[in-house]
Amino acid sequence: MTTLTEGGARGPAAVSVxxxxxxxxxxxxxxxxxxxxxMVSTGANLLLPxxxxxxxxxxxxxxxxxxxxxxxxxxxxxxxxxxxAVETVLGGTTNARDTxxxxxxxxxxxxxxxxxxxxxFGPGDLVARLVGNAAQAGTAPATAAAxxxxxxxxxxAVVALALxxxxxxxxxLIGAPLLALVLRALARDSSDCxxxxxxxxxxxxxxLAEAVAGHRTIAAAGTADRTVARVLCPLPELxxxxxxxxxxxxxxxxxxxxxxxxxxxxxVATAGVLxxxxxxxxxxxxxxxxxxxxxxxxxxxxxxxSGLVRARTAAERLDELGSEPPTVYGDRALPPxxxxxxxxxxxxxxxxxxxxxxxVDLVVPAGATVAVVGRSGAGKSLLAAVAGRLVDxxxxxxxxxGVPLPELDRRELRRAIVHAFERPALLGESVEDTIAxxxxxxxxxxxxxxxxxxxxxxxxxxxxxxxATACSDAPLSxxxxxxxxxxxxFARDSRLLVLDDALSSLDTxxxxxxxxxxxHPTTGGSRLLIAHRVTTAARADTVVWLESGRVRAVGPHTxxxxxxxxxxxxxxxxxxxxxxxxxxxxxxx
Numbered sequence: 001m002t003t004l005t006e007g008g009a010r011g012p013a014a015v016s017v018x019x020x021x022x023x024x025x026x027x028x029x030x031x032x033x034x035x036x037x038x039m040v041s042t043g044a045n046l047l048l049p050x051x052x053x054x055x056x057x058x059x060x061x062x063x064x065x066x067x068x069x070x071x072x073x074x075x076x077x078x079x080x081x082x083x084x085a086v087e088t089v090l091g092g093t094t095n096a097r098d099t100x101x102x103x104x105x106x107x108x109x110x111x112x113x114x115x116x117x118x119x120x121f122g123p124g125d126l127v128a129r130l131v132g133n134a135a136q137a138g139t140a141p142a143t144a145a146a147x148x149x150x151x152x153x154x155x156x157a158v159v160a161l162a163l164x165x166x167x168x169x170x171x172x173l174i175g176a177p178l179l180a181l182v183l184r185a186l187a188r189d190s191s192d193c194x195x196x197x198x199x200x201x202x203x204x205x206x207x208l209a210e211a212v213a214g215h216r217t218i219a220a221a222g223t224a225d226r227t228v229a230r231v232l233c234p235l236p237e238l239x240x241x242x243x244x245x246x247x248x249x250x251x252x253x254x255x256x257x258x259x260x261x262x263x264x265x266x267x268v269a270t271a272g273v274l275x276x277x278x279x280x281x282x283x284x285x286x287x288x289x290x291x292x293x294x295x296x297x298x299x300x301x302x303x304x305x306s307g308l309v310r311a312r313t314a315a316e317r318l319d320e321l322g323s324e325p326p327t328v329y330g331d332r333a334l335p336p337x338x339x340x341x342x343x344x345x346x347x348x349x350x351x352x353x354x355x356x357x358x359x360v361d362l363v364v365p366a367g368a369t370v371a372v373v374g375r376s377g378a379g380k381s382l383l384a385a386v387a388g389r390l391v392d393x394x395x396x397x398x399x400x401x402g403v404p405l406p407e408l409d410r411r412e413l414r415r416a417i418v419h420a421f422e423r424p425a426l427l428g429e430s431v432e433d434t435i436a437x438x439x440x441x442x443x444x445x446x447x448x449x450x451x452x453x454x455x456x457x458x459x460x461x462x463x464x465x466x467x468a469t470a471c472s473d474a475p476l477s478x479x480x481x482x483x484x485x486x487x488x489x490f491a492r493d494s495r496l497l498v499l500d501d502a503l504s505s506l507d508t509x510x511x512x513x514x515x516x517x518x519x520h521p522t523t524g525g526s527r528l529l530i531a532h533r534v535t536t537a538a539r540a541d542t543v544v545w546l547e548s549g550r551v552r553a554v555g556p557h558t559x560x561x562x563x564x565x566x567x568x569x570x571x572x573x574x575x576x577x578x579x580x581x582x583x584x585x586x587x588x589x
Contacts, residue, residue, distance in 0.1 A: 019322060020315045022105075023098050024141045030094045031141045037090060038149030041083035046156040048076050049290035053283030060282060091142045099138030106130055106318055112326035115390050120324060124209030125202035129317050133198065136314035143311055147304040157294035161267065164284055164291075171270045172263055172295055194313040197241040200234040202317075207231035267292040327392070330407035334416055338401025339366035340495035340526035342387060347396035349382055356382050357393070358549040364496070364526050366401075369519060369539075371531040371557075373569055374546035380530045383546065384500040387528055388417040400496060414438070418494040420502035423478075424485025431460055431474055432467040435487045442491065450491035453517045455510050456483040478505035486514060499529045503536060515539050534570040545569075 024031060051073050058066035107130060110117045118126060161168040211218060211227050218227050271288040274280040280288070342364035349357040357379045364370045364387075372380050385391040386398060389405040398405045400416060408416070428434040435450055436442035447467065451457040459480055463469040476484070482505045489497055497518070503511045515536060518527055531537045538557045545553040545560060553560055560566045 019102075019137065019319050020140050020312065023102060023137065023315075024144070026101050027094055027098050027141045030090065030097065031145045034087065034090045034094055034142055035145040035148055037083055037087050038146055039152060041080060041087055042149045042152045042156065044076055044080045044083060045153065045294070046160060046291075048073070048080065049287040049294075050160065051076055052290075053281070053285075053287035055283070056286055057281050057283035087146075091146065094142040095139045098141055099135045102134040102138050102318070103130055106134060106321060109322055109326060113324050114327050115385070116327075117321070117324055121321065122206040122209070124204075124206030126321070127209065128202045128205035129321050132201065133314035133317045136310050137318055138311075139307060140311035140315060143304060143307045147308060150304045154295050157291040160291045161288065161295065164288060165271075165274060165280065167274070168267050168270055168288060171266050172292070174266075193241050193245040194310050195316070197238060197245060198313060198317055200238040200241060203234040204231060204238065207233070261296075263296045264289075264292040267295075327389075328406070329410040329413065331409050332403055332407045333409060333412050334401050334403055334495065338495060340364070340416075341366040341401050342496055342526060342528065343399040344383075344386070345397045345399070347386060347393045347398060349379075349386060349391060350394050356549050357386065359396070360549070360551055362544060362551060362554070364528055365541075367526055368541045369527040369529065370542045370544060371529045371537045371540035372544045372546060373531050373537055373566075375569065377548075378546040379549040380546055381500055384419070384498050384528065384530055387496070388419050388498050389413060390419070415492070416495040417498060418489045418492050418496070419498045419500065420482075420485045420489040422482070422501040422504050424481060424488070424502075426471045426476075426481060426484060428471065430465075430468050430470055431463065431484065434471055434484055435467075435491055437488055439491050446491055447487075450487040451484075453490045453514075454483045454487035455513055456480065456487045459483075479507065479510070482506060483510075483514075490517070493525075495525045497525060497527045499527065501530045501532065503529075504532060508533075508535065511535065532570075537570075 051069070055066060055069040055073050058069050110126065110130070121129070158169060158172065161172060208231050211231050218224055268285075268289050271280055271285050275282070275285050342362075344360050344362040347357055347360040347362075348355055360379075360383065362370075362383075372383060374380050382391060386393055389398065392406070400408070400413075405413060426434045427437050432444070432447050435447045435456075439446070444467075448457060451460055451467075460467055460469075463474050482502055486499075486502055489499075489502075499518075503514065506514065511533065512535060518529075519539065529536060529540065531540070531543075537543050540557065542554060543557050543560055544551060545566060553563075553566075
């Protein structure tokens with residue numbers, strides 16, 4: 001079963017149906033039209049042999065109506081050609097619409113799930129499912145409609161043979177079970193191969209996404225060859241399963257090519273015997289030869305069935321993605337008098353059976369600045385994610401101004417809590433769009449004010465087109481990208497600002513100035529900072545010291561500084577509390 005949320009992420013899942021059934025329902029009118037056109041085309045193809053046979057008999061008999069019958073045959077051939085063209089166009093547009101609908105639906109679902117989807121599937125495999133698998137699954141409705149017509153052709157041909165002479169059908173039905181076995185084996189074997197093939201594709205896409213994200217590290221380390229080998233590690237499996245798919249289809253086609261001609265020859269030979277006995281006419285023999293080909297037309301069925309198997313397997317991978325439940329929001333609003341008091345009560349978050357955050361109790365007072373410090377793996381970034389409900393705790397509760405975060409309306413929550421990250425995604429057409437991203441009705445004055453607070457205005461004005469410069473044309477350093485991310489956070493009025501290592505790429509002077517902006521009384525709200533530098537911790541109202549997922553100590557920086565272990569978090573025990581000689585150290589994250 002697939003659980004997808006219609007209309008965004010609000011409320012419980014509104015749709016719980018198999019994905020292919022939903023797709024067929026969406027394209028119902030087009031699929032109905034396609035099936036109708038296909039069936040009419042099949043009917044015309046079934047009428048053509050008997051019409052040609054009848055015309056031939058009239059011509060041989062010198063009947064005056066022969067010319068008229070030939071014209072009817074010509075019109076029938078033209079109708080078949082027109083119907084085939086309409087079927088091709090209608091099938092292509094149906095596939096395109098269904099693929100677009102599936103991608104739109106699945107992307108909305110992934111966004112409704114949130115970061116949990118990327119954590120489970122990985123960015124590369126996620127893109128492979130949303131792009132490649134959605135395109136394959138989108139062909140299912142049109143393929144199913146065409147398959148009905150493909151089945152109607154052989155069945156109609158069998159009926160036509162029976163109407164001409166029942167003995168012809170008896171000869172054909174002797175070998176028909178062999179054709180059924182060929183199709184059954186094809187469906188079973190192809191499904192397994194396609195499943196393994198698409199999984200290998202997903203692993204290659206995942207490795208490629210990781211390599212693209214870390215391209216600078218790969219270049220600096222000189223490990224391009226090893227990275228290529230790692231990304232393409234599933235390639236032999238991909239090749240093996242691809243060859244196996246072709247082998248399965250080729251074997252089915254070969255078996256069909258062996259059985260089908262024998263059936264055709266048997267039927268035509270029987271018709272020839274009946275002709276010699278004057279129990280069939282020459283025209284009927286012509287029709288029987290064509291109906292024998294249509295009745296044994298397994299080649300068309302093999303192609304349609306293979307396409308349907310690939311579409312079904314792709315839909316199963318989308319179903320797996322759709323089974324991840326979306327984040328559910330409430331409908332409550334924050335109290336008007338609140339000023340950003342954040343409370344974590346016995347919060348526990350597990351990853352792989354291990355508690356990354358273990359019974360964390362924490363209070364960020366309204367209007368205060370709290371810095372979170374700790375060694376690598378202590379759970380700092382996860383704590384920042386929990387504070388803004390990018391991750392839900394397995395146990396415990398998080399409240400903002402007294403309201404549990406899951407009970408808040410989605411828009412209310414996202415207006416109240418703003419994040420800035422170590423590597424911000426620069427979304428938007430231009431730099432101005434990037435800063436204003438997520439702000440309703442942004443004004444140019446507000447964008448520039450936020451850029452000045454983040455000390456980004458100076459380098460933005462030096463860009464080729466200033467704030468109108470396209471992000472793709474803006475050569476930004478890591479620190480400049482971070483400042484744009486900070487400007488985006490500053491452009492929004494919030495009750496809680498969460499900075500997840502968002503100052504890490506800034507020079508000491510710029511960090512000092514931005515910290516001043518954070519601490520300025522007009523900033524408003526509370527601030528939760530993941531801190532690596534001693535200067536940041538020293539200027540916070542309170543420092544939370546995380547160790548192995550637990551709160552080891554909470555207090556002013558000057559009090560915690562008395563501990564040698566606390567000083568070692570910042571690199572050297574000799575570093576003074578005022579931040580002189582600051583170093584980030586190697587084990588801070």
